Amino acid sequence: MVLNLLNPKFTLLLAAFITLFTNNVKAQDPYQSYRQDWLKKAEENKPKLVETEKQPISMVKLEKDPTAFQGWKAVNTDSVGAFYSKSFKTQSGVVADFGEHLTGYFTFTIQSLKGTPDAPVRLKFTFGEVPSELTVPFDPYPGTISRAWLQDETVTVTEMPATITIPRRLACRYVKIELLGASPYFDFHITNMEFKATTSVMAKPPLLAQGTSQLIADIDRIGLTTLKECMQTVYEDGPKRDRRLWIGDLYLESLANLYSYQNNNLTKRCFYLLAGLSADDGVLISNVFETPEPHAQVGNRLLDYCFLYNVALKEYVAATDDKQTGLDLWPVAKKQLDMIRKYAGKDGMMDYIKAGKEWWVFFDWKDGLDKQASLQGLSIYTLNQTYALAKILGKENEVSDIPALARKLKNAAYTNLYDKKSGLFVSGVKKQISYGSQAWMVLSGVASKTEGQTALKALPSIKDAVHPGAPYMFHYYVAALIESGLKAEAKEALQTYWGGMIKKGADTFWEVYDPNDELKSPYNFYPVNSYCHAWSCTPVYFIRKYPEIFQR
């Protein structure tokens, strides 16, 4: 007997088997059938970069000055034309100042001045966002992340005239040029230095209200520049470093973008890209790369960033009414909630110790920060924001357990973390008091408005309170001040912190800023810090979302 493949009964059996098999595979990768579509939508929304040609505005020298940021300042020396007209041999070590932070590609021309070029010329270019990158020796390198992030490139010019573009994309304001080798038998000059600056920002944001203070206008302007520089074909965290899409940066950039450039397709692209590159178990990966092919940093699971994806998506859908994107990505948002369900104990407290062992729990670049309260607060916040998203999308029935879970976590937080006596929220076994903990207890609604005010107002007088380590955490602190109705304090905090960077000469806002330690670095070497960092751009969001606080 021969098996009759056309027998209707057999066909039915085969179909059932295939369905079963497919379902099994799906169980391993919840998004398998969507991924390709999501990556396609990410690609469709990839912006075209705007290219602008920029020339240096002056030649400068770097001078030691204990009052300058990190001890160095740039002082004008010569016009660019004067530099071009003279032999480069007499000017090794010169620094060109482009007058603003730029991201893109550096080109120069090198030409003979006297004699026939009879040998190659060896040049070293160092690109700095801030003066310290041009003054502090890079080697021996003490940093904990790749030395190759530092932007120094050696170029051998084998013939001239030549117009040479450094292949690597760069982020800088200053360019130092040093002569490492030349022939004594001819002379040459460098001319036509040019930066092909790129960004995906095309729109001009609305003007601030008349009467806005100069300081707030400056903070807004620098914040806009920071955001613009980071808006390339994704929201990058920093155009110098890490040059890629991180969820935490995306969240803050997309907020600032909503109130400024309104390049919402870029936000959309980033949501789809992250979804398309999530792990097989449905968990989002904290950061992704666009080239050579879109791919994620496999294994980089950052718990708070998974949650913030939901928050960012809700803000985007609510602001743009782009329900289609919300619906497409709803399975992803829903999936991230599993981690809250997993770590939420019977007592309603998140098991932050277990989570901390199994995940990278970040919240801030701050050694010693206890993250119990922050994680509890963010979990509650995420539950509520995700439920709000479900309501917009008509999906409440799929997450009907959420409101009760959020309440449970909130009550447990109040019971376990609020110290009624001091009026402050504590975190961890040592009952640590930090800005972060208060901020997240306020934002999650664990603290009532009055309790929030009391806690936030008390902070400055608490000697051991753990301060924010980076502008990223400072954002949540300012958001909490506003949420608590502490308008004047919010404005003051924003002006002091971001205004402090401006007073120290910032052209863009820095990845890390501790007013009391300018050399602070999460990587053990401050020149490798990013000095144009996405998560520091949020004054743009605050100033523009709350004109009644900041623009009067």
Added chain:
Amino acid sequence: MVLNLLNPKFTLLLAAFITLFTNNVKAQDPYQSYRQDWLKKAEENKPKLVETEKQPISMVKLEKDPTAFQGWKAVNTDSVGAFYSKSFKTQSGVVADFGEHLTGYFTFTIQSLKGTPDAPVRLKFTFGEVPSELTVPFDPYPGTISRAWLQDETVTVTEMPATITIPRRLACRYVKIELLGASPYFDFHITNMEFKATTSVMAKPPLLAQGTSQLIADIDRIGLTTLKECMQTVYEDGPKRDRRLWIGDLYLESLANLYSYQNNNLTKRCFYLLAGLSADDGVLISNVFETPEPHAQVGNRLLDYCFLYNVALKEYVAATDDKQTGLDLWPVAKKQLDMIRKYAGKDGMMDYIKAGKEWWVFFDWKDGLDKQASLQGLSIYTLNQTYALAKILGKENEVSDIPALARKLKNAAYTNLYDKKSGLFVSGVKKQISYGSQAWMVLSGVASKTEGQTALKALPSIKDAVHPGAPYMFHYYVAALIESGLKAEAKEALQTYWGGMIKKGADTFWEVYDPNDELKSPYNFYPVNSYCHAWSCTPVYFIRKYPEIFQR
């Protein structure tokens, strides 16, 4: 009245004026009307480069060894496959050995082994023709010529997998790779190292006679490699340095080529290129460049090289019967004789002091060499060779003064430079005795055969005799031995000198070789010497032109 431009009389006047004007310009540049044609012929004869893909044969380490050339030897450590299979992080400083000298472009692939590449990688590549280039620190650089000749390149790899080609053309056997920066969060390996080797040599030279000794066969083989590596789109002096056409190198390369690869179009191209790029006064420039546009090293006037152009042209025309090229370039050869006429005194002696002030008079890389006798000899030789060329071309009537002038110089040389007592030729006010002086007195015919034999045989026993500094001068010494009929001595000298380099591990013959000073450098830093140098390839010429001396 309006000027009638069509008036025949006026037209005639205008034509006369134009002719006058053009003639005036022509008087300043004797070749004006030919240059374009010469450069066109140079371009027409530009060879297509043959590209061959080469892989390394082994990984090696460099070990100190006082008995090795310059104190360093390469010792096999690992297979290339083993290197490829392991993390590069554990292998920084490794050296790949291509097993032979190569000229061209280096490519490698870099790929992740574990984890997602999250940061750039910084690599340093150092390319060495000999081990010392990989072992002696380059900085601080003590050399007198450009530091940029040294072949170390730093590369920032911003994403991977990537296949990267170093833009600069390189010349090496060994490639050292060092890790200057990487992220601790991923691992990677380097694979697929490849050299796209270029040469314009396509032909295989004839086999040597059966029974040729192993040493002579080895010298011939290394000489052929040296010549092949230098034969690119011109006869280069050295593929590492200076990478261009010099007349002195062209002369010796074209001789070796005549007896081996017979790529005579390349020789032709070089003659036309030099003629097309000669100075406005008709004098040849010692060296020329092909890119970005063909051009000469303006001002580099090297008297002996002007003369050797004539000698080389005569050898080429005589050997190939390409009279057309000879006739085209006859005006150039004729013009170079002017410098002999200018410096020849009434007494028949070349005014070498005046010439030395007005020109670079080279002859050898040898400090302290007195050049009177060499210049006198070369001048006579040039007169005779140019007259021989004139005879081939039927142009004797244009240089009818030459035979008498040559005789006058020869007689004067004999009278003034020959020390009958010692049987040696002397040079300069201090009556210096050198190998160079004897060689040129023999080659010019000032010495009779017997006198030449006596002088050359006496040399080794003269304590203060100035020895050749470079293989370039050694060529003329061996040529003189042959010319004097000292066959055994010629063979012995060639075997000792070039064979000495082979004993010390030469893959190609070196620019400079003093058997007693391996660190000798005309540039105060031996790693910048060229270790594959055209002018050192001439054993190929001797061995193949005189089989009765060398191939038995």
